[in-house]
Amino acid sequence: MAEPTPPPERPLPDDARARIRADLLAHAHERRSSAPRWLAPVGAAAAVALVAGLAYWAISPGDSEQEGLPVTGRGSTTATPTPAPEPSAATATPKPDGTGTPTPAAPETLAETAGTAPAPDDAVQAGGGSCEDELEFVLGGASLALRVDATASFWVKGEKFVLCDELHGRTTVHRALPLTARDDVSTYAVSSDFLDGMTTRSAGGLVPQGAEDVFDVAYTFPDGHTEHATTAVDDQGRTWWRMTYTYDDGGGNELKKPPIEVTVSLSGVQKRYTLRWGLDTCAQANHGC
């Protein structure tokens, strides 16, 4: 077989990975807020139709007088004859006696409303907002379950939660995970922040019910240090574990360093997970690594 063989594969460099990921998230957040392009003309057309319909309804004679709606010189109610509304007239509130003229909003206003989703509030740099702001695109509407300390908090919505770290002026929201922990490495993935020459890895989750006293998670880092998770209990009696460790990783290519090892102990039974650089060490969802 004369099939030429390409050179060996190589991983996407860490800096490029972080840059592309951050760009993607920023782009996705921005674009998510935009309504489909076809919606604006459709909205405008609908507004025009609505104005035309309401104008006809307002000026045409009919049974509407019984309901206190505007009429044009016929009938015996106290309604004051009013001219047909101008399309550009501002919205008016009907008077309590029914003599008010319901005038539609201007078409352009309706079109804007129909064609524009809420203004994106992520014009600021990713990671610059509060936990509540930053988690909007990760687990929007989540409620604070537990503030562990000044830097960490857990947020819950439905059957999912996110960990939020606020370190050195940067907010890091982790990917949403199920409240019922999966028995795999994704449960123990760490976020990575590289600030001022130091690396901070953090992770957290919910301790399985009933295992509060027999549960431990320990991370062993390339520098040989082992950091055990700490636990805290929220208002609902749920126990959360959290691990954070800041160290000088010496720079260089992560892939050439020993991986972070996780040892999970539950009732004396131990499980070990090896975090894959990049895949399991970039658990943040709101900015790059």
Next chain:
Amino acid sequence: MAGDERELVDGLHQDDPGALAALFDRYADRIYNHCFRHLADWAEAEDATSSVFLEVWRHRQRVRLHDGSALPWLYGVATNVCRNAGRSRRRYLRAVTGLPAAAPEPDHAEQVTDRLGSEARMRDVLAQVEALPAREREVLGLVAWSGLTYEQAAAALDVPVGTVRSRLSRARARLTELTKEHSDG
């Protein structure tokens, strides 16, 4: 994994940027290498990888699973993006052919040498398969180099499995012939 990926695709359909990030984390390396094999340039492969995932987000409602995996669909997008990137680069190279070549910058870093070495090797590989029709090259790239199954490659290229088989078979036959001609001549 399959259920997991279903969640990711559902997330994309529901405009969840987190799902895009998760998909990127999972497959960025594979797409990066696939693009490199089209472009023979690591820096351009980085740009192309970024473009691929931007396209994924743009067409997120169309993302489909094949046997529980989004990877074949992703390879399909990557193949199109990298094909276009390759065309643009060829046009650019034709435009600057008359310009004097830039002086090589000395750099003794092992990684740089490695990088340049693999780019040169990939250019050589692409030169060897240049005689093949683009469609056959693409199948060869997906199946022989990226390790997709025939079914996955068929899903990526949106063609029947039989077409993938026949294109690959023709590509291999042609390459054997070309090698023979080369050694004879």
